[in-house]
Structure formats: C-alpha cells, structure tokens
Amino acid sequence: xxxxxxxxxxxxxxxxxxxxxVSALIFLGAMLTSYLLVAATPMNGKLAYFLVFxxxxxxxxxxxxxxxxxxxLAKDAVARAVVAxxxxxxxxxxxxxxxxxxxxxxxxxxLSLFTTDMKLNSVSDPIDQGGLLHAISGTAxxxxxxxxxxxxxxxxxxxxxxxxxxRFVRPIKFLVQAMSGVxxxxxxxFILSAFIYPITKAYSGFAGALALxxxxxxxxxxxxxxxxxxxxxxxxxxxxxxxxxxxxxVAMVVVPAARSGLVTAMILGIARIAGETAPVLLLTGxxxxxxxxxxxxxxxxxxxxxxxxxxxxxxxxxxRAWAGILVLLVIVLVxxxxxxxxxxxxxxx
Amino acid sequence: xxxxxxxxxxxxxxxxxxxxxxxxxxxxxxxFDSRSAPAQVQGIGLEARGIHAWxxxxxxxxxxxxxxxxxxxxxxxxxxxxxxSTFIRTLNRMHEFIPGAAMAGHVLLNxxxxxxxxxxxxxxxxxxGMVFQKPNPFPSMTISENVLAGLxxxxxxxxxxxxxxxxxxxxxxLWTEVKDRLGAYGGSLSGGxxxxxxxxxxxAVRPEVLLMDEPCxxxxxxxxxxxxxxxxxxxxxxxxxxxxxxxxxxxxVSDYTAFFLSEGGPGRMVEVGPTGEIFSxxxxxxxxxxxxxxxx
Amino acid sequence: xxxxxxxxxxxxxxxxxKPRLSDRVFAWIVTSGALSSLLILGLIFFFLTYxxxxxxxxxxxxxITGSNWQVILDAAGNIDPKQTEFGIAAMLVGTILCALxxxxxxxxxxxxxxxxxxxxxxxxxxxxMVAVVDLMAAFxxxxxxxxxxxxxxxxAEYWAKLINRYLGFIPFFQVEPPIYTRSPFIAGxxxxxxxxxxxxxxxxxxxxxxxxxxxxxxxALGATRWAMIRAxxxxxxxxxxxxxxxxxxxxxxxxxxxxxxVLNVVYQINWHVLLGAGGNVAxxxxxxxxxxxxxxxxxxxxxxxxxxxxxxxVNSLADxxxxxxxxxxx
Numbered sequence: 001x002x003x004x005x006x007x008x009x010x011x012x013x014x015x016x017x018x019x020x021x022v023s024a025l026i027f028l029g030a031m032l033t034s035y036l037l038v039a040a041t042p043m044n045g046k047l048a049y050f051l052v053f054x055x056x057x058x059x060x061x062x063x064x065x066x067x068x069x070x071x072x073l074a075k076d077a078v079a080r081a082v083v084a085x086x087x088x089x090x091x092x093x094x095x096x097x098x099x100x101x102x103x104x105x106x107x108x109x110x111l112s113l114f115t116t117d118m119k120l121n122s123v124s125d126p127i128d129q130g131g132l133l134h135a136i137s138g139t140a141x142x143x144x145x146x147x148x149x150x151x152x153x154x155x156x157x158x159x160x161x162x163x164x165x166x167r168f169v170r171p172i173k174f175l176v177q178a179m180s181g182v183x184x185x186x187x188x189x190f191i192l193s194a195f196i197y198p199i200t201k202a203y204s205g206f207a208g209a210l211a212l213x214x215x216x217x218x219x220x221x222x223x224x225x226x227x228x229x230x231x232x233x234x235x236x237x238x239x240x241x242x243x244x245x246x247x248x249x250v251a252m253v254v255v256p257a258a259r260s261g262l263v264t265a266m267i268l269g270i271a272r273i274a275g276e277t278a279p280v281l282l283l284t285g286x287x288x289x290x291x292x293x294x295x296x297x298x299x300x301x302x303x304x305x306x307x308x309x310x311x312x313x314x315x316x317x318x319x320r321a322w323a324g325i326l327v328l329l330v331i332v333l334v335x336x337x338x339x340x341x342x343x344x345x346x347x348x349x
Numbered sequence: 350x351x352x353x354x355x356x357x358x359x360x361x362x363x364x365x366x367x368x369x370x371x372x373x374x375x376x377x378x379x380x381f382d383s384r385s386a387p388a389q390v391q392g393i394g395l396e397a398r399g400i401h402a403w404x405x406x407x408x409x410x411x412x413x414x415x416x417x418x419x420x421x422x423x424x425x426x427x428x429x430x431x432x433x434s435t436f437i438r439t440l441n442r443m444h445e446f447i448p449g450a451a452m453a454g455h456v457l458l459n460x461x462x463x464x465x466x467x468x469x470x471x472x473x474x475x476x477x478g479m480v481f482q483k484p485n486p487f488p489s490m491t492i493s494e495n496v497l498a499g500l501x502x503x504x505x506x507x508x509x510x511x512x513x514x515x516x517x518x519x520x521x522x523l524w525t526e527v528k529d530r531l532g533a534y535g536g537s538l539s540g541g542x543x544x545x546x547x548x549x550x551x552x553a554v555r556p557e558v559l560l561m562d563e564p565c566x567x568x569x570x571x572x573x574x575x576x577x578x579x580x581x582x583x584x585x586x587x588x589x590x591x592x593x594x595x596x597x598x599x600x601x602v603s604d605y606t607a608f609f610l611s612e613g614g615p616g617r618m619v620e621v622g623p624t625g626e627i628f629s630x631x632x633x634x635x636x637x638x639x640x641x642x643x644x645x
Numbered sequence: 646x647x648x649x650x651x652x653x654x655x656x657x658x659x660x661x662x663k664p665r666l667s668d669r670v671f672a673w674i675v676t677s678g679a680l681s682s683l684l685i686l687g688l689i690f691f692f693l694t695y696x697x698x699x700x701x702x703x704x705x706x707x708x709i710t711g712s713n714w715q716v717i718l719d720a721a722g723n724i725d726p727k728q729t730e731f732g733i734a735a736m737l738v739g740t741i742l743c744a745l746x747x748x749x750x751x752x753x754x755x756x757x758x759x760x761x762x763x764x765x766x767x768x769x770x771x772x773x774m775v776a777v778v779d780l781m782a783a784f785x786x787x788x789x790x791x792x793x794x795x796x797x798x799x800x801a802e803y804w805a806k807l808i809n810r811y812l813g814f815i816p817f818f819q820v821e822p823p824i825y826t827r828s829p830f831i832a833g834x835x836x837x838x839x840x841x842x843x844x845x846x847x848x849x850x851x852x853x854x855x856x857x858x859x860x861x862x863x864x865a866l867g868a869t870r871w872a873m874i875r876a877x878x879x880x881x882x883x884x885x886x887x888x889x890x891x892x893x894x895x896x897x898x899x900x901x902x903x904x905x906x907v908l909n910v911v912y913q914i915n916w917h918v919l920l921g922a923g924g925n926v927a928x929x930x931x932x933x934x935x936x937x938x939x940x941x942x943x944x945x946x947x948x949x950x951x952x953x954x955x956x957x958x959v960n961s962l963a964d965x966x967x968x969x970x971x972x973x974x975x
Contacts, residue, residue: 007412009403009451012464013442019466047804069469072504072869079871083765086757087774090845093838094781097792104795156678164675174964175682181892181960182953183899184786185927186689189949194692214685221682246664247671268783275785278901278931303787307902310791325788336783340776443865448768475867485858489880502868502876547862554867 026064030057054085101326108323117300119289123309123317132327134290134300138205139331142284142301143270145209145294146216151266153213154220155255158265161221162228163236163250180218187214188279196283203285205299211279220269227261228254260342267339271332277303302328375629394419394588395440395477395558399454401615402435402444410435411615413454415607417558422580422589424599424624427609427639432616433592436609437560440590441477442470458558475503478556482563484543486535486550493531495546499554513553521549522579541572548579559583561591565598577602596640600628608636689953697947700940704731708947712738712914714933716941724940731944733926733951735914739829740925740952743904744897746833746918751841752890758841759848764870764878775849782842790906793835798907801831805919817918824921827909832923835907836900840893847889847967851882884966891963899956901927926952 015023034053038044043052058081066074113131121130157176161169191211200207231254239249255262280286285298286308302324309321395417402410410432417423425433438444439452442463456463463473486495496517500507507513514531518524523545527538535546544564551559561580565573573595580589580602593599599606606628607621620633631637664672694701701708703726711732719725758778762771802825809825812818855878863873904925910932911922924932930945930952937945 007399007401007453009401010453011445011451012466013445013470016466045803047800070504072471072872073469075504076869076871079874080765083757083761086754087761087766089754090758090841091774091777091781093792093797093841094777094784096796097784097788100792100796101788153678153681156675157682160675160679164672164679166672166676166679168676168679172679172682174961175686177964178957178960179682179686181895181899181956182686182689183901183927183956185901185930186693186899186949186953186956189930189946190689190692193696193946194688197696214689217682217685245671246668248667250671271783275787277785277787278927281902281931282934303785306787306791310906321791325791328785329788332783332785333780336780441865443861446861446864471867471869473867474865479861479865481858481861481865483858485856485862487859487862487876487880490876498863498876499866499868502863502866502872504872550862550866 022064026057026060029060030054054081057081098329101322101329104319104322105326105329106323108319109326113323113327117289118305123312123320124314125316127316127319127323132302132305132324134288135302135305135324136327137290137292138284138287138299138301139274139303139328141205141292141294141299142209142212142280143274145206146212146273147266147270149209149213150216150220150269154217154265154269155224155262157217157221158224158228159250159255161225162231163246163254176218176221179214180222182214183278184211184215184276185278185282187211188282190214191279191283202296203283203298204296205284205291205294208280208284208299208301209294211283212273212276215276215279216269216273219272220265223265223268224258224262227258227265230261231257260345264339264342267335267342271335271339274331274335275303275328277307280304281307302331393417394459395590396457397436397440397454398457400436400439400456401453402432402439403449403451404447405449408615409611410439411617413618415618415621417588417590418605419557419588420585421604422584422591422602423605423607424603425590425592425607425609426594426596426599427616427619428611429594430616431609431611433609434562435616437479437562437590437592440558441474441479441560443474443479471503475499475505475554476556477558477560478551478554479560480544480547480551480562480564483567484540484547486538486543486546488534488536490535491532492527492535492538492546495535496549496553498550503554505554517549517552518546520552520579520583521545522575522582523549539572541568541575544568544572544576545579548576548583552583556587558588558590561589563592563594566594573598596628600624608633608639610635610639686957690950693946693950693953696943697950700731700944700947701950704944704947707732708944709737709951710734712912714912714929714944716938724938729940731941731947733929733948735912736924736926736929736948737951737955738914738916739908739923740898740927740955742916742918742923743829743832743836743908743925744894746830747836747840747897748890748894750834750837751844751893752886754837755841755844755889755893756848756886758845759852760874760878762845762849763852764874778842778845782846784839786839786900786903787906789835789839790903793831793838793903793907797834797838798826798831801834802826805830809919817916819917820919821917825919826921827907828919828921829908829915829923830918832904832908832925833918835903836897839900839903840897843896844886844889844893847892848882848886851885851889851967852878855881884969888963888966888968891959891966895956895959895963898925898959899927899952900925901931904928905931926955 030053033056034049037052038048058078061077061081062074065077108127110128112128114136115133116131117134118130119134157172160166161172188211191207195210196203196207235253235257236249239253240246244252280301280303284301284304286304287298287300289300291297291299306321306324306328309317309324393416397413397415400410400413401408413436425436427433435444440456444450444452452464458473458476462468487498490498493514496514497510499505515524518527523542526542535543538546565576568576577598580591583589591603603624605621606624608619608627609616610619611617620627620631620636622632627636628640631640704711708731711730712735713730713732715730717725717728762774766774805825805828809818809820813820859877859881860873863877868876905928908923908925908928909921910924910928912924913922915923926948930948933941933945
C-alpha cells in the first residue's frame with residue numbers, strides 16, 4: 001500500500017466565513033437603520049426599535065439574496081427571518097418572566113422564610129418578619145396526598161392502555177384527554193359540591209388534594225403510557241414465555257423496566273399542580289400556621305400565600321408575593337430539570 | 350397479478366437453466382447490441398473525485414472516484430450497507446440532510462464543483478434529479494400538479510405547461526395510462542404508476558443527470574419491466590445512475606457497472622467496467638463471487 | 646392412526662385459554678383503575694348538575710342568554726326568586742372573546758416557532774429552545790397573572806392605544822370611555838403567552854411526522870426550505886395544527902387566576918377588546934365565590950357546569966381532529 005494522505009471530514013454545506021460576514025453586516029446594517037430611523041422620526045420605544053430592525057433586516061436580507069441568488073432563495077431568506085421572529089416572540093416572555101421573578105423576588109428572600117410561618121405576622125409587616133414554612137409544608141402535603149391518589153390511578157390507566165389493552169382503550173384515551181382539559185376551577189367546584197358541602201362541611205388540605213388529583217391524573221396517565229410504550233415487546237414476551245402470568249410480567253418485568261420513566265411522569269405531574277391556585281383558593285381555607293394534618297383545619301400553601309399577599313397590595317405584601325413566586329418557580333424548575341435529566345439518561349441507555 | 354407472477358417465473362427459469370455468469374453477461378451483451386444506436390458518449394457529465402462520506406465519526410465511504418458519461422446508464426451494485434445509496438446522495442447533495450453527515454472530495458458537474466462555496470444547492474438538485482426507493486408522489490397534489498411540482502417548488506417559469514406535462518408523462522411511459530385523469534390525486538395510482546409519476550416529476554425540471562436509488566425495489570416484476578423500459582428510453586438523452594440490488598436489472602439496463610463492497614469497514618468501489626465485462630469476465634475475485642451469487 | 650377417508654376438512658380446533666384467576670383479578674383491577682377517568686368526569690357532571698339544578702330550573706335558558714347577575718333579598722333576608730336574576734351571557738361572551746384573542750395571537754407565533762425548531766434551528770439551538778418552551782408550559786398560571794399585571798400591562802396599554810389610534814375606525818377597537826387598563830386585549834395577550842407553548846409543542850409534533858420521503862422528494866426537485874415547507878409540511882400538518890389550536894382554546898377558556906389578575910371583571914357584555922371591562926366564567930366564579938350566599942353558590946355551580954361542558958366540547962373536538970390527522974397520510 002502506498003501511504004495515503006489523511007482525508008478530513010468536511011461540511012461544505014455549512015456557511016463559509018464570507019457568508020457569515022455578510023450576514024453579520026446585514027444584521028449590523030439593520031441595527032444601524034433602526035437606530036437612525038427611530039431617532040429621525042417621531043417613533044420611539046423598544047417596540048419601534050424592534051419592528052424597524054426586523055423589517056430592515058428582512059428587507060436587506062431579501063435584497064441581498066435576490067441579487068446574488070434569485071427570487072426563490074430570497075423568499076427562503078424572508079421565511080427564515082419570519083420564523084426566527086416567531087421563536088423570539090415565543091420565548092421572549094419566558095426571559096422576561098424569569099428576570100422579573102428573580103429581580104423582584106430576591107428582595108423578599110431571607111433565611112427565616114424557611115423556618116417560620118405567618119402565625120404572628122400579617123403580610124404587610126416588614127419583609128424580614130414571618131415566613132413561608134406553613135406554605136411550603138402545606139404545598140408539600142397537598143402534593144404528597146395528591147400523589148398518593150393519582151399515581152395508582154394514573155399508572156393503572158397507563159397499564160390498561162399498554163398492557164391489558166381491553167375494549168375501552170380508545171374511549172379511555174379520549175376520556176383522559178378530556179379530563180386533562182377540565183378547568184382547575186371546575187375541579188375545585190366539584191370537590192366543593194361533592195365533598196365539602198355534603199360530607200366534611202369544612203375546608204381542609206385533603207379537599208384541595210382531591211381537586212389537584214383530578215388535574216394530576218391525566219398528566220401521569222399520559223406520560224406513563226408513553227413510557228410503557230417504549231418498553232420493548234420482547235421483554236413482555238420473555239416474561240410470558242418464562243411462564244409468568246400477565247400480572248407478574250407487568251409487576252416484575254415491565255413496570256420495573258419503566259421505573260425511571262414512571263418517576264418522570266410523577267415529577268411532571270407534581271410540576272403541573274404545585275402552582276395550581278384556583279382549587280386551593282376554593283378548598284383549603286389557607287391557614288397562616290403550619291398544619292400537618294390534611295384532614296382538619298385550614299392548610300396554607302404557596303399559591304394561596306402568593307395570592308393573598310398580592311391581593312393585599314401593600315409594598316411589603318407584594319414583595320412577599322414575588323418572594324413566594326420565586327420559591328415556587330425554583331421548585332418547578334428543579335422538578336422540570338430533574339425530569340428532563342432522567343428522561344435524557346433513559347433515552348441514551 | 351398474473352402477468353407479474355409469470356414474469357417472475359420467467360426470471361426464475363432464466364436463472365436456473367443457465368450458469369449465471371454467462372447468462373448475465375449475455376443479457377448485457379443483448380442489450381448493448383439491441384440499442385438503436387451505440388451508447389452515444391457525449392463526454393463526461395458528472396465526475397466524482399475522491400469521495401469520502403462520514404456519519405458522525407463513522408467513515409462509510411472511502412476514496413471513491415468515478416466518471417459518469419453523458420448518454421449512458423451506470424449501475425451501482427453491491428450488498429446492503431456498502432455505501433451505494435450514500436454515494437449517490439453525495440452527488441446531488443442530499444447527503445447533507447442527515448444530521449452529523451460530513452464528506453470530503455469533489456463532485457464535478459460539467460467541470461464545476463457542486464460543493465464549491467457559493468454554489469446554489471437548489472440549482473444543483475435541479476440539474477441532478479433523483480428518484481427514490483419508495484414512490485413518493487405528493488398526496489395533496491393531483492397527477493398534473495405532481496409532474497409540475499418541481500417548477501413550482503423552484504419557481505421556474507415555463508411557456509406551455511400542458512406540452513411539458515404531456516412530454517414528461519410520455520417520456521416516463523405513463524401518458525397513455527393517465528391522460529384521462531390528470532386531475533386525480535397521485536395516491537390513486539398503483540405503486541408502479543406512482544414511481545413513473547415520480548420519474549415524470551423529476552424530468553419536468555429538465556435535469557442533466559437522473560439518480561435512481563433502487564427505484565424498483567418496492568414494485569412487482571411487471572412494473573419493474575415498465576420502469577426499465579422507461580430507463581432505456583431516457584438513457585439516450587441524459588446521464589442515468591441507478592442503484593440496484595437486482596443483478597438481472599443491472600445487466601438489462603446499464604452500460605457500465607460499478608461494484609461496491611464493505612468488508613467490515615467503510616464501503617469501497619471494488620471494480621468498475623462495461624456491464625458485459627463485469628458480469629462475464631470480472632477482474633476481481635470478490636466481484637465474481639458476488640455476481641455469481643456466492644455471497645451477498 | 647388412519648383417519649377415515651373423507652373429503653371434509655377437519656373442523657378447526659378452538660383454542661381457548663382460560664385466564665388464571667390472578668390474571669383475571671389483575672385485569673379487573675387495572676380496568677377499574679382505568680375507568681376512574683370516566684367515573685370522575687361523570688361525577689363532576691352529576692354533582693355540578695345536582696347543585697346547580699334549582700337555579701337552572703328557575704332560570705331556564707335565561708341562565709345562558711341573560712346578562713344580569715343580581716341577588717335580591719326579601720324583607721326576611723331570603724332570596725327573592727322573582728327578582729333575582731342569574732344570567733352568564735356576559736361572562737360567556739368574555740370567555741370566548743378572551744380565548745379567541747389568545748388564539749389569534751398565539752397560533753401564528755406558535756406555528757412559526759414550531760417551523761423554526763423543526764426545520765431552521767441548528768441542533769444545539771433546537772435542544773435548548775425546546776426545553777425552554779416546554780418549561781414555559783409547566784409554569785403555574787398565577788405566575789403569568791402577576792407578571793402580566795406588573796410587567797406586561799404597562800406596555801400592553803401603550804400597544805392598545807396605538808391600535809386604537811390607527812385602527813380605531815373598526816368597531817372592535819373602539820374605546821369609549823378611554824379606559825385601557827385591564828382590558829380583554831391584555832387578558833388575551835396573557836392567555837396567548839400561556840397557550841403558545843402548548844400549541845407550539847403540538848405543531849412541532851405534527852410537523853415532525855411529515856413523511857421524510859416527501860420532504861426529500863421536494864428537496865430533490867430543487868426546492869428551497871421554504872418552498873418545501875409550503876408544498877409538503879403545511880398541507881400535511883394543517884389539520885393537526887388546527888386541533889392543537891383548539892386544545893389551546895379550551896385551555897384559555899378555563900383559565901381562572903391569570904385572567905382574574907389582569908382583567909377588570911365587569912358584569913356586562915363587552916365586544917370592545919381594548920376597553921378595560923370584561924370577564925370570563927372562571928374568574929367570575931372566583932370573584933363571586935367569596936361573598937356568595939348558599940343560593941348564589943348554586944348559581945355558581947351551574948356556571949361551573951356550563952364552563953365544564955364548554956371546555957369538554959372544545960377539547961373533544963380538538964382531540965378528534967388531532968388524532969384523525971395523525972393517522973392519515975394526507
């Protein structure tokens with residue numbers, strides 16, 4: 001063999017430095033245009049800058065591509081600009097929301113937030129007095145009770161659709177979808193009419209958890225179904241071929257194989273309900289002190305605390321509301337990221 | 350259905366009565382003799398120079414150079430996974446749609462590198478058409494809209510659409526079958542008709558080269574024969590490159606045959622030559638093993 | 646063993662497996678667990694009807710068509726059935742208006758965003774953006790409400806004034822008296838932001854299912870990306886996207902807290918989207934609930950029933966459309 005020169009992989013279809021330079025120039029040109037145009041005309045404000053920039057960029061890009069490549073690619077360039085506008089409009093609010101919550105919320109964060117409740121304080125007191133303990137513990141209890149109710153039901157629904165596959169697969173799929181569209185306030189009214197008025201006649205954490213379960217079951221059922229569908233069929237056949245009954249196969253082979261996926265389903269379910277406000281307002285009574293018993297007495301929760309602080313409307317109370325939202329947001333973020341990481345790891349292995 | 354099974358039987362008979370090497374060699378020779386005019390070699394239309402292809406870190410195609418002459422049909426044969434499809438997809442730059450794909454080397458169309466910076470890839474694909482393994486007419490378009498889809502997609506203007514429509518369907522051998530229902534949807538045709546519709550669709554933008562990636566692999570033998578006739582008609586006016594698993598087909602339709610093989614590593618071209626020679630007097634032992642059906 | 650010669654084929658043996666007891670119990674438990682969704686939906690319908698029945702009977706159709714909500718007590722402090730009126734037309738109009746504004750704003754943005762993610766974004770950008778959009782779908786609604794009230798409202802008021810100045814000749818955009826705060830337009834904006842992630846992810850899924858061979862066929866004919874999208878992706882995904890938009894509509898109709906925080910709930914039919922008065926059924930329930938007496942609570946239950954049936958209908962239709970489009974080739 002003769003010695004070969006080393007051939008390196010190339011991607012000639014990627015844009016070349018020259019093309020990138022042109023794009024950057026068009027971008028800068030559009031920025032300059034928007035700056036000049038807004039300064040020279042009575043237009044003003046961020047919106048004007050943004051719109052002028054967008055139209056200038058699209059126009060320059062169009063002209064450049066039209067002159068160098070023709071009409072088809074010029075239209076493609078416009079399409080690219082427009083879809084980029086679409087995604088920026090879609091994600092701009094989230095950036096603004098995150099920034100707002102952090103900037104306004106951190107002022108209300110202090111250590112005693114996690115060690116005291118509001119038993120002795122009102123929401124208009126200075127921010128360093130009182131805390132969120134009752135709300136955090138209340139939300140934890142609500143979530144826990146709701147999990148206890150909806151995890152079995154959600155997973156049984158998923159098992160029915162993927163393992164038992166009885167007559168009702170289609171109707172149940174439809175019903176689960178319909179249930180995921182039940183407005184949270186309707187879930188609250190339902191528990192009010194079916195549980196609080198006829199039976200307990202008093203607000204309780206349990207009533208809130210019942211309403212939250214209604215909202216949580218569809219999330220868990222659908223995510224679990226997706227997860228169970230990913231379990232390869234040979235695994236099931238292997239279980240049955242070894243002489244296992246169906247229920248043993250499901251309980252000892254299929255569900256354990258899907259374990260991490262089912263945990264993801266639970267996490268997503270928690271994220272769905274942790275910040276749910278309307279049913280909590282209707283059902284839990286929202287106490288100001290730590291209450292460990294979901295069956296009696298009003299129970300505080302983060303959404304209730306945020307709502308109440310916001311409604312009072314003084315400077316201190318609104319800061320409290322933002323601090324509460326910051327805590328809630330961190331919880332949701334942590335849940336969401338862990339669900340992502342878990343499902344990522346699952347798909348890789 | 351009956352025709353189809355008969356055709357299949359005929360093929361089986363042909364295969365069983367004669368030793369394979371000479372049989373395929375004869376088929377190829379017959380084709381060469383029966384051409385109205387000997388393959389009109391009009392110069393090199395498409396050249397591949399030192400093509401390498403990667404998917405991620407995996408090298409799937411190594412150092413492939415091949416010339417395709419205008420007015421000829423070149424068949425690419427070889428076992429599955431030897432890089433034939435990857436190779437023809439590098440020719441019209443469809444390779445780059447696969448995430449993580451990379452390549453090296455040059456593809457020259459009329460002497461110009463299709464991968465050169467600043468080349469408009471859509472123009473390349475207009476000049477190098479492609480027919481896929483599975484017939485894929487656009488289901489939301491009628492037969493005539495399908496044929497003319499390329500004009501619309503690439504924003505080309507043409508003076509007389511009806512003439513072009515008829516011409517393309519005629520060249521694809523479909524005109525007589527569909528001329529009364531041009532407004533029907535593409536999905537209403539049979540598999541073989543759909544594939545000829547796709548060929549007509551490729552022809553409408555007047556490509557210089559037509560790539561065919563196992564165009565008959567999902568069709569019955571009867572439709573296969575029709576497509577092969579179409580290929581023969583077309584071959585006088587354009588460069589055709591066809592990937593096929595069917596050696597009979599390669600022998601029936603092509604002027605040149607290239608044999609690809611992957612021995613564990615990346616795919617390489619083992620041998621290329623006039624089809625008759627590849628099937629009757631292959632130079633490489635591996636080619637002979639393959640064309641005689643000893644493996645693959 | 647020699648069988649008697651006969652031209653008859655042997656009768657087919659019936660293969661029956663009698664499931665074991667454990668399996669039957671298992672199937673029974675799973676099935677009843679799965680039917681819980683039916684049970685819950687049925688119970689919601691039953692209890693809301695049961696509680697709201699007296700109001701629905703006394704008000705009749707007026708409950709849906711009337712737009713007055715007034716509780717008149719007689720001398721003894723009991724509710725006076727002759728003069729008391731419960732009609733939710735104003736709030737129904739508000740519900741539909743806000744949700745429609747939301748969809749009109751959210752749909753194009755979502756479709757464009759989905760197209761960007763599927764066909765234009767480099768893989769690394771795509772991964773991050775998809776995660777960001779999904780995260781947004783998990784945000785609690787109270788967060789959108791407060792953000793909408795404190796951050797979006799000032800800008801949105803300014804935009805509303807611009808719209809009024811340049812498009813004020815259209816009856817929809819008239820504002821009289823000039824109150825721009827807490828209008829249905831702003832509520833619709835907040836709702837749009839809430840449903841954009843939902844519609845985007847459905848649109849993305851639908852576009853993702855576009856058959857690859859059609860996409861390749863378009864590219865092989867020399868199509869640019871945009872020409873390919875118009876010829877292949879949009880026709881394929883159209884009905885799925887419509888279904889996704891309807892799911893978003895159902896979601897927007899049932900939203901309570903976010904609307905309550907940004908909308909000035911006034912009990913009147915208001916079609917002027919920029920005018921600061923409006924409401925929706927859900928936020929009205931929350932508003933009236935605090936000070937409602939037992940009879941008014943019954944009326945609120947009936948309102949909840951109407952909302953439940955409305956969202957159920959919209960959702961079911963959406964589900965049908967999405968599922969039908971997913972299965973078919975076209």
